[in-house]
Amino acid sequence: MxxxxxxxxxxxxxxxxxxxxxxxxxxxxxxxxxxxxxxxxxxxxxxxxxxxxxxxxxxxxxxxxxxxxxxxxxxxxxxxxxxxxxxxxxxxxxxxxxxxxxxxxxxxAWHDVPGAAEHAYPVERAAELHRRLRDADRPGTIAVVGGGATGIELATELAEAHPRWRVRIVAAGQVGGWFSVKGRTHVRRALDRLGVTVHENAAVTEVTPAGLRTAAGPIEADVTVWAASxxxxxxxxxxxxxxxxxxxxxxxxxxxxxxxxxxxxxxxxxxxxxxxxxxxxxxxxxxxxxxxxxxxxxAGRTDEPFAFKYLAQCLSLGRRDGMLQLVRGDDSMRPTVLTGTAGRLAKAAIVAGVYSALK
Missing domain, CATH: 3.50.50.60 (FAD/NAD(P)-binding domain)
Incomplete structure (x- = not known):
């Protein structure tokens, strides 16, 4: 040192x-x-x-x-x-x-998809998205583009917060496809419980004011949220x-x-x-x-090279559900998954730990 x-x-x-x-x-x-x-x-x-x-x-x-x-x-x-x-x-x-x-x-990343930047809300505009949904004259359909962690968390959170809105999640591949079998199963159950319609293998080719054009056909949406990557x-x-x-x-x-x-x-x-x-x-x-x-x-407190190993991946699935997926040091999946209240509390503890580290 x-x-x-x-x-x-x-x-x-x-x-x-x-x-x-x-x-x-x-x-x-x-x-x-x-x-x-x-x-x-x-x-x-x-x-x-x-x-x-x-x-x-x-x-x-x-x-x-x-x-x-x-x-x-x-x-x-x-x-x-x-x-x-x-x-x-x-x-x-x-x-x-x-x-x-x-x-x-x-x-x-918009991936040069026509209309995406003009007609979709990215996560950076989360507060603006909230106001759009809150102040809407009537409920409609929300399409969340992206089957990764951000897309899953947005779809479940929005579906729970706005039960009168119809929520869809649209993915180019499988929603949560990188998780273990138990992890994928729990994510799908959470989406089903909250009434989220899942569109898989539906790569988006264009975003319009009326919704999406995808490789699997058109998908109607009043509001599009972009969480692809x-x-x-x-x-x-x-x-x-x-x-x-x-x-x-x-x-x-x-x-x-x-x-x-x-x-x-x-x-x-x-x-x-x-x-x-x-x-x-x-x-x-x-x-x-x-x-x-x-x-x-x-600060001169170390001269060792950077070392790091993964421990887990976690998801919020609305206010009352969550998932903690244990992984190996190289981020590959282990079979063990915490779900429900245990998963929610584990996710909350990790988020609190991040905030504490920054304080």
Missing amino acids: SSTTTEKRIVVLGAGYAGLSAAKGAGKHHPVTLVAPEERLLHRIRQHEAAAGHGRDWPALSQLARGRRIEHRRARAVELDLAGHKVLLDDGTALGYDTLVYALGSRT MEPHPLAAEAGLTVDARGRAVVDGHLRSVSHPDVHVIGDAAAVTVPGTGALRMGCATALPMGQYLGKLL
């Missing part, structure tokens, strides 16, 4: 789970400038609750950064001058750095960092860019491969540990 004697100017881009935890760790020993336009924490793993009207205002970033040498700049990074060690912000200013932490995460922010590739085929910055064992070692990349923006575990997927489960590790590394 190394010690740190010389202060560094550290700039952290992004205040999600990865960026905020890295800033807090590094801010114990170095001055850190945290660049993020948000005033408050965006608790992304609870966006499905916000869409259903169950969200609340999360703490201000200044409150979460209390006790650390962190300055929060409410701005967006628009350009990286990697040669000059500068970040250009949308307010016209530039920040110099000795070490840059790139943690801009990911955003909804996420993609990394393009700034890393635009700046010249080495990226993989998905646009994620390729990093070494200490989460440093392989092309620019004075830049650390963490969270959904990073293409990370851990020996014995494999290539890490996007999500809070990987972003928070990366941020915590990097905070320790920058």
Whole structure:
């Protein structure tokens, strides 16, 4: 383990789970400038609750950064001058750095589907979606596009919160298809219990004001919610960092860019491969540990490479149901699944643990 004697100017881009935890760790020993336009924490793993009207205002970033040498700049990074060690912000200013932490995460991917960006609500607009459903003159049909965790959580939460609306979930493949047999069975039972119509093997080819056109035929919808997948922010590739085929910055064992070692990349923006575990997927489960590790590394509290193994995957299935799927260290499925109240409480404990770690 190394010690740190010389202060560094550290700039952290992004205040999600990865960026905020890295800033807090590094801010114990170095001055850190945290660049993020948000005033408050965006608790992304609870966006499905916000869409259903169950969200609340999360703490201000200044409150979460209390006790650390962190300055929060409410701005967006628009350009990286990697040669000059500068970040250009949308307010016209530039920040110099000795070490840059790139943690801009990911955003909804539209996959060039015609009409998707114009007519569908992404998870980033959860509060707006809630107002649309709340203020509707009459109930109609909601189509949630995406059979992954985000889509499942949105479909079940919306169906429970708005029982007069008809809810559909539309997937290119199988809904929850990566889970174990017990896990998939429980997800399907939860959807059936809440009256959610399932459309599988129905890749969406167009979104219109009246609904969806899919490979399996048209699907009517008054409101479309898009949860198909996420993609990394393009700034890393635009700046010249080495990226993989998905646009994620390729990093070494200490989460440093392989092309620019004075830049650390963490969270959904990073293409990370851990020996014995494999290539890490996007999500809070990987972003928070990366941020915590990097905070320790920058503070001189470790010089070991990043290590990580998976333990479980979890889902909210409305307010009264949930699922915890145990996995092996490489994220492959184990047969053991906790469901119902036990699954809900396990999910709630994990979410509470994430929030506690950020506090």
